[in-house]
Each structure stands twice: as C-alpha cells, then as structure tokens.
Amino acid sequence: MNILKDQNLAKYSSMGLGGDAKYLSEIKNLEDIEEAVSFAEEHDLKTIMIGGGNNLIFSDKGYDGLVMINDIKGISDLGDNTFKVGAGEDWDEFVKFTVDKNLSGIECLSKIPGKMGSAPIQNIGAYGQEIKDTLTEVEVFNTEENKVEIIKNYESEFSYRNSIFKKNIGKYLILTITVKLNTEYIKPPLYESLQKYMDENNISDYSPASIRRAVISVRMAKLPDPKEIKNCGSFFINPIISEELQQEIIREYPDMPNWKQENGYKISAAWLLDKCGFKDFHYDNGMATWKNQPLVVVNEHAKTTSDLLEFRDILTDSVKNKFGIELKMEPVLI
Ligand SMILES: Cc1cc2nc3c(=O)[nH]c(=O)nc-3n(C[C@H](O)[C@H](O)[C@H](O)COP(=O)(O)OP(=O)(O)OC[C@H]3O[C@@H](n4cnc5c(N)ncnc54)[C@H](O)[C@@H]3O)c2cc1C
Structure with missing residues (x-):
C-alpha cells in the first residue's frame, strides 16, 4: 500500500x-x-x-x-437474494446488477453517484426508497477499538439522511455492506414525481428494470452529471418544521409542498430557495444554483471552498430572513 x-x-x-x-x-x-x-x-x-x-x-x-x-471490491451472493458487497464497489453498478436479476428494493436509487460504503452514511434515498429498507448489516473497522465489528440495521440509527455512521465520521470505516432484496415488485402509487412520469408515459410495467429506466429519465432531466458539472447533488436537507410554522407559511403560500412527519412537517428546501428567487441564480464568485433544481449548488468557476461557503450563506440567510427556517447542508464539510 x-x-x-x-x-x-x-x-x-x-x-x-x-x-x-x-x-x-x-x-x-x-x-x-x-x-x-x-x-x-x-x-x-x-x-x-x-x-x-x-x-x-x-x-x-x-x-x-x-x-x-x-477501493475494497467484491460481491458475494449469500443466497436468499442477499448480497455482501465491498465498500469500494460503484453504487449504481450494483443497482444495475440487482435489477438485471429482476430484484426489487434499490431500483429507485438508480444513478445516485458514489460507492457502496457511502450508502449507509447518510442513508441514501430517492423516490420513496432508502438504503435502510434493504440493508441488513454493515461490516466496519472501529478505529476506537481497533477491531472489525458488525453493525446491524437496527443498531445503525437510520433516519432521514442520517445514521450512526454520519454522527461518528471517522470512527467507523465501512468495509462491506449486506443488502437483502425482494422478488416482489413495488406497487403504485410511487413517489409523486416518479408516478407522474410513469402515468404521462403510459408505463404500467413496475418491474425493477422499468422503474430504473424511469428513474434515470427523471433524474437526467433534473440533475447535472457531476462528471460534467461540479456539484454534490442536493446541497441542503429538507427541513422539518413545527406545525405552528407550517400553518403560518401555508396561510401565505397555500401551495407549499409539505409532508407530515412524526416530529413535525417536512418541507421542500428547493421550494424555499425557489421562493427566495434562487432558481438558476449565478453569483459573481463562480457559484450558482442549477437551472432545473435550485437545491443543487454548482461550481461553475469558483476557486475556493470559501467562495462556496459565502454562496451557501447568501442562500441560507435569505431563507432564514424570509421564512425563519435554518437550512442545513447535506454534504459533509471536512
Ligand atoms: C448529482 C448528484 C445526485 C445525488 N443524488 C442523491 C440522491 O438522490 N439521494 C442521496 O441520498 N444522495 C444523493 N447524492 C449524494 C451522494 O451521491 C451520496 O451521498 C453518495 O452515497 C455519496 O457516495 P460517495 O462514495 O461519493 O461518498 P463520499 O462523498 O466519498 O463520502 C460521503 C461521506 O461518507 C464518508 N464515507 C465514505 N465512504 C466511507 C467508508 N467506506 N467508511 C466510512 N466513511 C465513509 C465520508 O467520510 C463522507 O463523510 C447525489 C450526489 C450528486 C453529485
């Protein structure tokens, strides 16, 4: 090495x-x-x-x-639609591998860029699926104990874009993850934007391959390819706000998308940014928001992370002043 x-x-x-x-x-x-x-x-x-x-x-x-x-590679078939996968394998190649086997469970997570070992860190999710729904266990090297450990799904403290691994960056080095997939197809209604695409295109085939194709089309229309345009996908987490604040905003903006949660209402960070005028917003230090999705911050020609953080603060201050909501960054700042 x-x-x-x-x-x-x-x-x-x-x-x-x-x-x-x-x-x-x-x-x-x-x-x-x-x-x-x-x-x-x-x-x-x-x-x-x-x-x-x-x-x-x-x-x-x-x-x-x-x-x-x-860069730990390898896929082991453990039987019963269960696979143990090296943390350095490419995430989307593994999704394709399972879809090719006609297995369901992660097809909606198609084309999320990154490696297998990163999937549990923020409990990756898209179009109604999250890795927590199929992951059974994670094999880690615990840097505090200097030993290999197995962390089961129920020990992983998974929640929306969070986990025990994200709360303790540096403690758990992920070696492999194990996922168990299903032979049953997912059933409609799907996540709103995906269902809309299926309906508009008269697609009634809900097989993993069909869903993967639809997800890729929806994503390609909305998100920039990080190989061509520098970005980290969604830059902010959708905030969860109190019922009181949700009611207050709804009175002024009855069309605000919001979803009831156990601990309040999840609202769309993209909608908040849009309402503050940040769709396709280009700043003179080289940072911008993406034309089709204000939640994606792109680096057009910025030179430093300070430029990015200055741009972030412009967005978050504006949302805070208009709506009283504190947006939190999704990518990890190291
Ligand atoms: C265009 C675009 C679209 C995206 N869409 C989505 C989406 O729909 N849903 C979603 O959830 N995310 C999305 N993301 C975010 C991102 O793709 C995922 O979070 C992905 O899992 C990151 O993988 P990575 O290997 O690049 O992780 P990295 O960026 O390399 O790492 C992320 C974090 O995980 C830690 N980490 C990584 N590997 C290990 C390991 N083996 N052991 C311990 N710690 C580790 C790192 O220290 C870091 O803190 C998107 C990003 C882009 C650019």
Missing part, C-alpha cells in the same frame, strides 16, 4: 474544491486499513475514509491527516 504525501484534494470531491491532504492512500482490503491506521498512530495523525467524493466538501485548509480512499 502506498501512502502519498501532500496531495491536492479537489479532484477527490465532485465539487472540485479543497486544499491538500497531508497524506493519502488507497485502501483495497482490511490489511491496508490496519497498515494505514498504525501509520496514522505512529505519526499522530487523524484519519478519514472517503468513497467517490460526491457528498463531501474539503475545506481550503485541506486535511491535516491521512485520507483513505475506499
């Missing part, structure tokens, strides 16, 4: 920004992790593991420690 010194991190984040890592290494197996962790201990370095960099932003200061890039 190579440990490289003073590596620029911008190419390891789909936002294309960030300073240097003091050290960086590619991890292919458990032995590499053990070696990297003991190197870090010897040199008194902090460590972080990353996947494809589609949901993280490196600060301009970079990372004064060791960045480990997960």
Whole structure:
C-alpha cells in the first residue's frame, strides 16, 4: 500500500474544491486499513475514509491527516437474494446488477453517484426508497477499538439522511455492506414525481428494470452529471418544521409542498430557495444554483471552498430572513 504525501484534494470531491491532504492512500482490503491506521498512530495523525467524493466538501485548509480512499471490491451472493458487497464497489453498478436479476428494493436509487460504503452514511434515498429498507448489516473497522465489528440495521440509527455512521465520521470505516432484496415488485402509487412520469408515459410495467429506466429519465432531466458539472447533488436537507410554522407559511403560500412527519412537517428546501428567487441564480464568485433544481449548488468557476461557503450563506440567510427556517447542508464539510 502506498501512502502519498501532500496531495491536492479537489479532484477527490465532485465539487472540485479543497486544499491538500497531508497524506493519502488507497485502501483495497482490511490489511491496508490496519497498515494505514498504525501509520496514522505512529505519526499522530487523524484519519478519514472517503468513497467517490460526491457528498463531501474539503475545506481550503485541506486535511491535516491521512485520507483513505475506499477501493475494497467484491460481491458475494449469500443466497436468499442477499448480497455482501465491498465498500469500494460503484453504487449504481450494483443497482444495475440487482435489477438485471429482476430484484426489487434499490431500483429507485438508480444513478445516485458514489460507492457502496457511502450508502449507509447518510442513508441514501430517492423516490420513496432508502438504503435502510434493504440493508441488513454493515461490516466496519472501529478505529476506537481497533477491531472489525458488525453493525446491524437496527443498531445503525437510520433516519432521514442520517445514521450512526454520519454522527461518528471517522470512527467507523465501512468495509462491506449486506443488502437483502425482494422478488416482489413495488406497487403504485410511487413517489409523486416518479408516478407522474410513469402515468404521462403510459408505463404500467413496475418491474425493477422499468422503474430504473424511469428513474434515470427523471433524474437526467433534473440533475447535472457531476462528471460534467461540479456539484454534490442536493446541497441542503429538507427541513422539518413545527406545525405552528407550517400553518403560518401555508396561510401565505397555500401551495407549499409539505409532508407530515412524526416530529413535525417536512418541507421542500428547493421550494424555499425557489421562493427566495434562487432558481438558476449565478453569483459573481463562480457559484450558482442549477437551472432545473435550485437545491443543487454548482461550481461553475469558483476557486475556493470559501467562495462556496459565502454562496451557501447568501442562500441560507435569505431563507432564514424570509421564512425563519435554518437550512442545513447535506454534504459533509471536512
Ligand atoms: C448529482 C448528484 C445526485 C445525488 N443524488 C442523491 C440522491 O438522490 N439521494 C442521496 O441520498 N444522495 C444523493 N447524492 C449524494 C451522494 O451521491 C451520496 O451521498 C453518495 O452515497 C455519496 O457516495 P460517495 O462514495 O461519493 O461518498 P463520499 O462523498 O466519498 O463520502 C460521503 C461521506 O461518507 C464518508 N464515507 C465514505 N465512504 C466511507 C467508508 N467506506 N467508511 C466510512 N466513511 C465513509 C465520508 O467520510 C463522507 O463523510 C447525489 C450526489 C450528486 C453529485
């Protein structure tokens, strides 16, 4: 295993920004992790593991420690539609692999960019499915105990875009995840925008392959490809607000999309940004919001993470002043 010194991190984040890592290494197996962790201990370095960099932003200061890039490969068929997959496998290739087997469970999560091991971190979700619905367990290297552990689904503290892994970034290095899929197809009604696409295109086939095709079409019309345009997908989490505030806003904006939750009402961050005039909004430091979806912040020609954070503050301050709602960033700031 190579440990490289003073590596620029911008190419390891789909936002294309960030300073240097003091050290960086590619991890292919458990032995590499053990070696990297003991190197870090010897040199008194902090460590972080990353996947494809589609949901993280490196600060301009970079990372004064060791960045480990997960490249652990391998898919094991455990039978009963259950697969144990290396954290470094590509997420969408695995979705395609299961769809090709006519299995259901993650077809709505098609084309989410990133690696397998990152999926449980923020409990990835789209069009009504979340990884928590199919994940059975996660195999991790616990950096505090220096040992491999299995964390079961029910121990993972999954919630909307959150988990025990996201709450403890750096503690659990994910080695493999295990998912159990279904032979039964999903049933309508699907998530609103996906159902609308199915209906408008007269699609009545709800097989995983058909749903995957529909999801890809819907996503392509709305989201920029991070390989062509620097972005991290949704930049803000949909906020959950009190019933009192929801009622107050609804009185002025009866069309505000909102969904009842156990702890309040989830509302659309994209709608809030749109109402503040941020659709296709281009700022002079090179940051912008995406023309088809204001929730996606894109880096057109910004040079620093400070530019991005300045832009973020313009968006969040405006939403706070107009609606009294604090938007929170979805990507992890490192
Ligand atoms: C265009 C676009 C669309 C997107 N759409 C969606 C969507 O619909 N739904 C959704 O939920 N997300 C979406 N995302 C966000 C992103 O794709 C997911 O969060 C994805 O899981 C990130 O994977 P990654 O490998 O790039 O993670 P990274 O960005 O590399 O890492 C994310 C976090 O996980 C940690 N991490 C990564 N791998 C490991 C590991 N093996 N062990 C321990 N920690 C680890 C990192 O330290 C970091 O904190 C989108 C992003 C883009 C750019």
